[in-house]
Amino acid sequence: SDAGADGGVDGGDADTDAEAFTLFTPAHGEHFYRLAPVLFSGYTPGPLEVFADGEWLLGSAPAAGEFSFSYAFNGTGARPITFVVGGDPALSITLNIDENLGNVCLDPGHPSSDGDKLFEAIINRKVGFYLEDLLRAAGWDVLLTTDDIDEETIFADGFDNEGAEEQAMLVVSSLGSRTDACNAWPADYFISLHHNAVTDTAVNYTLTIYGEDTAYDPWFADAPDWAALTTDRLYEVMDVTGYQTWGDRSALGYGLYVLQNTDAIGILTEGSFYSNPEEYDLLNTDNSYLAGEAEAIFAAFDEFTAG
Secondary structure (H helix, E strand, C coil): CCECCCCCECCCCCCCCCCEECCCCCCCCCECCCCCCEECCCCEEEEEEEEECCEEECEECCCCCCCEECCCCCCCCEEEEEEEEEEECCEEEEEEEECCCCEEEEEECCCHHHCCCHHHHHHHHHHHHHHHHHHHHCCCEEEECCCCCCHHHHCCCCCCCCCCCCCCCCCCCCHHHHHHHHHHCCCCEEEEEEEECCCCCCCCCEEEEECECCCCCECCCCHHHHHHHHHHHHHHHCCCCCEEEEEHHHHHCCCCHHHHHCCCEEEEEEEEECCCHHHHHHHHHCHHHHHHHHHHHHHHHHHHHHC
């Protein structure tokens, strides 16, 4: 029998007293798929093989129940995956699997027009490029809200994170143009990447913010959980002395534009305070530190979306 992407099965001699064979939902790493339980009279579960584009994929399964397999995303969109279940009689199920897990809009904050924010703008973009690579490798489509500086330039030997304007002239990118791009795509998730600064140079903590409505309720019920998870993961890797998670209106008294005007569930990260001298040096000189920040944000996102 053949099953479409919705997991329905055509044909087959169903019998409610027969064995059920069930595949499970998509997750990350190994990829699971779910079919509604399919019952076949006279069916005895046996060995299972999986084919994609005619090629056999490594897989394993118990006599019935959970089955997992791994394969590389190739960016081609939907592809047919055929499950051939040995037994008496043999069962063949074909699904069209969409390799794109969803759309993630990444918003590395600040253009050079913000004056002393140029250093932060460059750091935000570096973290954004690292995070983009992680998301794409996991099967997500990614939209960056700004392309004012390319990845090759920003990671070139000798590039100065302090951002002399002759090295990185970042163009104006309004908040409205960023949220409009995400909404038009449309994005399923929104992540705005920032770093913080205050006059007290001793301050250095990691912070994640989610959007709230005028009643101080989150726009998305799950956003506080995602934000808190992100804060936890960032605190594990950043050289900071504390951590906080905020709703924007509750903490600030006003809503942050990008969290108020993006249709998708979103968070805004403030990885650390570059106004702290020791933190500034790490952000300015250690790209592996920035990569670790991106990995923490990704780990939280991966855990949140898998749950």
